[in-house]
Amino acid sequence: MFGLFAKAPAARRDYSDCSGCSLCFLVCPMWRDRHDPSFTPEGLAKALQCGATASALAAPLDACSLCGACDPVCPERIDLSGMIMNLRRQLASSAAPSRPAVLDDLRTRLRRDIIAGSAVSRSAPVLLPGSDLRTAPALLARVQALLGLTVVEDDGADISLALEAGVEIPQARLQGFLASLRGHSIVAEDGLLLRQLRRWLPGSQRMGLGAALSSRTALRGKLGASDLYVIEPRAYHADHERMVAYYNRLQIETGCTLSLDLQRIAIPAVAQSLSQRLGLVPGDDPGQANWILQGSKATRIVVETLADRAAFERVSDLPVLHIADLAGSLK
Amino acid sequence: MLKIPSVEPGTVGPCPVAHDALQGIKRQQTNPARWNGAGWGGFVTALRAAGVELAEGAVACGVYATDAGGTAYGLPHGVVLARNAEQIAVLLKAAQAHRVPVTVRGGGLTTEGESVAFGGVLLDMAGMSRVLRIDATALTVRTEAGIFWHSLAEELRRENLDYLSAPLNLTSSVGGTLGVGGIDVNSARLGCSADQAVSLQVVTPTGEIVECSDGENAELFQRVILGYGQFGIITEATLRVRPYTPISMHYYYYSSLRTAIEDLQMLDQNDASDYSGILTIMDCAVNLLVAFDSDQREAAFRGNWQARLRGHGEFGFALCMLGHYALRPWKLAEAMYLLRRKREVFPEFHRAEFINDGYMRDRSVVFSRAVWKHWGSRNMVIPDLATTAERLSRRSNAATRCAASISRITRCIASASGCARTIGRITKCPASLRPRKSGRMAVNSSRSSKALYTAAIISRPSRTQFTTSASIWAPVTTASAA
Numbered sequence A: 001m002f003g004l005f006a007k008a009p010a011a012r013r014d015y016s017d018c019s020g021c022s023l024c025f026l027v028c029p030m031w032r033d034r035h036d037p038s039f040t041p042e043g044l045a046k047a048l049q050c051g052a053t054a055s056a057l058a059a060p061l062d063a064c065s066l067c068g069a070c071d072p073v074c075p076e077r078i079d080l081s082g083m084i085m086n087l088r089r090q091l092a093s094s095a096a097p098s099r100p101a102v103l104d105d106l107r108t109r110l111r112r113d114i115i116a117g118s119a120v121s122r123s124a125p126v127l128l129p130g131s132d133l134r135t136a137p138a139l140l141a142r143v144q145a146l147l148g149l150t151v152v153e154d155d156g157a158d159i160s161l162a163l164e165a166g167v168e169i170p171q172a173r174l175q176g177f178l179a180s181l182r183g184h185s186i187v188a189e190d191g192l193l194l195r196q197l198r199r200w201l202p203g204s205q206r207m208g209l210g211a212a213l214s215s216r217t218a219l220r221g222k223l224g225a226s227d228l229y230v231i232e233p234r235a236y237h238a239d240h241e242r243m244v245a246y247y248n249r250l251q252i253e254t255g256c257t258l259s260l261d262l263q264r265i266a267i268p269a270v271a272q273s274l275s276q277r278l279g280l281v282p283g284d285d286p287g288q289a290n291w292i293l294q295g296s297k298a299t300r301i302v303v304e305t306l307a308d309r310a311a312f313e314r315v316s317d318l319p320v321l322h323i324a325d326l327a328g329s330l331k
Numbered sequence B: 001m002l003k004i005p006s007v008e009p010g011t012v013g014p015c016p017v018a019h020d021a022l023q024g025i026k027r028q029q030t031n032p033a034r035w036n037g038a039g040w041g042g043f044v045t046a047l048r049a050a051g052v053e054l055a056e057g058a059v060a061c062g063v064y065a066t067d068a069g070g071t072a073y074g075l076p077h078g079v080v081l082a083r084n085a086e087q088i089a090v091l092l093k094a095a096q097a098h099r100v101p102v103t104v105r106g107g108g109l110t111t112e113g114e115s116v117a118f119g120g121v122l123l124d125m126a127g128m129s130r131v132l133r134i135d136a137t138a139l140t141v142r143t144e145a146g147i148f149w150h151s152l153a154e155e156l157r158r159e160n161l162d163y164l165s166a167p168l169n170l171t172s173s174v175g176g177t178l179g180v181g182g183i184d185v186n187s188a189r190l191g192c193s194a195d196q197a198v199s200l201q202v203v204t205p206t207g208e209i210v211e212c213s214d215g216e217n218a219e220l221f222q223r224v225i226l227g228y229g230q231f232g233i234i235t236e237a238t239l240r241v242r243p244y245t246p247i248s249m250h251y252y253y254y255s256s257l258r259t260a261i262e263d264l265q266m267l268d269q270n271d272a273s274d275y276s277g278i279l280t281i282m283d284c285a286v287n288l289l290v291a292f293d294s295d296q297r298e299a300a301f302r303g304n305w306q307a308r309l310r311g312h313g314e315f316g317f318a319l320c321m322l323g324h325y326a327l328r329p330w331k332l333a334e335a336m337y338l339l340r341r342k343r344e345v346f347p348e349f350h351r352a353e354f355i356n357d358g359y360m361r362d363r364s365v366v367f368s369r370a371v372w373k374h375w376g377s378r379n380m381v382i383p384d385l386a387t388t389a390e391r392l393s394r395r396s397n398a399a400t401r402c403a404a405s406i407s408r409i410t411r412c413i414a415s416a417s418g419c420a421r422t423i424g425r426i427t428k429c430p431a432s433l434r435p436r437k438s439g440r441m442a443v444n445s446s447r448s449s450k451a452l453y454t455a456a457i458i459s460r461p462s463r464t465q466f467t468t469s470a471s472i473w474a475p476v477t478t479a480s481a482a
């Protein structure tokens, strides 16, 4: 399953290299929602070029969903989502008077003792289920059975949230987490964590949960031409070069429609701002899910994440299935 | 009128694209003097009182500091994001009253500062980017004019439709392109992008909102099309569209630019292909692309015209180049440059995810991505516009020479569309090669009438200025997963 390795990512450039081509606008959910250049990666890069500080950019920094769609389309190879995460770190470390309590809780969690590594035999493939999948134990058990993976206790959900919110991750916590993963092949549900693991563990074998499941013949065989298959965007964009080839094959083999735009960039079904993700403001804007469905003739929607399942159930009467549910009953 | 001060001409540094390009050529910096800001305060107060949002400061204005050319730099005093025609009308009336210059910007892909504001207010049309109506029966679309062609394509494709012709760069806007012309690889057949316009909603410099077309306010319509934003702001457009078809591509490689252009002309004069264009790397490495919307057209091409093309296939061309450089070992550096360029660029045209059953899904995506990656932004080479075509053609750079020869043959469309400025890297077939086509006629008539009217309009009392493997994640077998 993990026979082939991911290559270490090539060095990327920074905001000073932005030449203003606006290609990132075309794939940016913030742009789709607002049509305001200051709410785009280019807008942020240009503002930085003009000397803006993170606090002057607080609104677009909060609005970004970190879907990562801008990274593969940038012709200058600027690490745009890295730039945004970096700015969020600057913002979070500045002594903002109204710092949400949820971030203080997160800081406390990150300082807790390192969870002892569970008894996972060395080099066995492991599954990092992430906070969403843990809320659905039956689905998690099914995923585990389908993939034959060991679920690790410490799945780095706190680290992922810290990455998202720009909260500093104590070295002890990070190193402890990475130590427990070294030598294992990793399947992660959380695309943001997967993106970061690519940098933190460059020699490791990693895969997003959606790709891991859809590559199983038992599940793949159940996909057909009347399905709309919705890809989890973060894992897809973090490894775009390979994922685009992988899903292209999936489409050719099964005939399903993919939630990709004309540039083969994944359209996020859910594009939550940081405040929404932290639960500070409500957020179930149907705009993105509706855009994916516009003009679609599919009679069934297959998703890779529970958040996407909920999003489509809100806007569509079509059956919405998690990819793991395609297998029918498991013995 | 703004005065353009004479600036000490600089010289262009070594070109990152082609080592023999444009070195030592004088270039004119295009910045005019910045508007002095008199009356700005009163203007802002009036605008805000009328409910128009205006952003000021470096963060808001910095995005607009230059255009795709990067030869002109300027900051507006403030920015208004277009929201609707009424808001723009209010803005223009206030600008007239307070004598504040207005610069309209679509995608900002001009290359000589036409969409850069040297003070005053910048109106960013991108705020008006919604598709309003698609009529699949009448084959038309009504859209707000700030929309990027690519965003329009995304919406049309959901209905299995496509626009007729648009610049190959993904981020030029409908309004900005109708204002300058727009050339696609199918323009020889379908005309320039502006030919798609059926009718427009325009806000005139004095703030009236006017619908115009060939049958209604025809004079305004003809001024605004290819009008560089000087005759009014296009806020909405009804465009002709067509059913979407994937296309089949053929590439021919030439070691002579002249031969490639002659073959391109031969194809276009005989209506032998649906799409045609030339991509240059150097004079001695030129790619002629030919493409078709239907198998029938492709079969006719194979039967009647293909044999007459003098270009090679990829392998034949490689052999040809091998022979060429074997006899010229002192040109090893050039050979290595070409090889590197081939390795970088060619895979872009054959990426599996953009090809379906041998047909290219979307020409704009494939070519625009390549244009930005390998010819655009920091790789941009802009021929000096002040130079005559004769002088241009003496330069050694393939792109400039091509631009020059195209502009000699088709001077009117190249200059009207701004094409000569931007085709340093990608040169499409000029519409005016084909006398029967509406593109040329539109440009010609528009240009000649404009020549008469421009002076009158610019010298109006109004101060408003429109500056214008099977790899990594191979399917997992149950056995290997277990």
Ligand SMILES: Cc1cc2nc3c(=O)[nH]c(=O)nc-3n(C[C@H](O)[C@H](O)[C@H](O)COP(=O)(O)OP(=O)(O)OC[C@H]3O[C@@H](n4cnc5c(N)ncnc54)[C@H](O)[C@@H]3O)c2cc1C
Pocket (backbone or CB within 6 Å): B067, B068, B069, B103, B104, B105, B106, B107, B108, B109, B110, B111, B114, B115, B125, B145, B146, B166, B167, B168, B169, B171, B172, B173, B174, B175, B176, B177, B179, B180, B181, B182, B183, B184, B228, B229, B230, B232, B233, B234, B235, B371, B372, B375, B376, B377, B417, B418, B419, B422, B426, B466, B467, B468
């Ligand atoms: C990398 C690259 C590739 C290119 N490829 C091509 C190509 O293949 N074919 C081609 O034809 N061109 C090409 N161009 C040129 C460019 O596409 C055209 O100049 C263009 O279409 C401009 O559109 P825009 O929206 O960027 O307009 P802008 O640059 O924003 O504006 C162009 C002019 O129109 C005015 N304007 C803008 N919006 C409006 C409006 N709504 N109403 C009235 N006036 C308005 C502006 O003030 C300005 O004078 C290329 C440019 C680049 C940088």
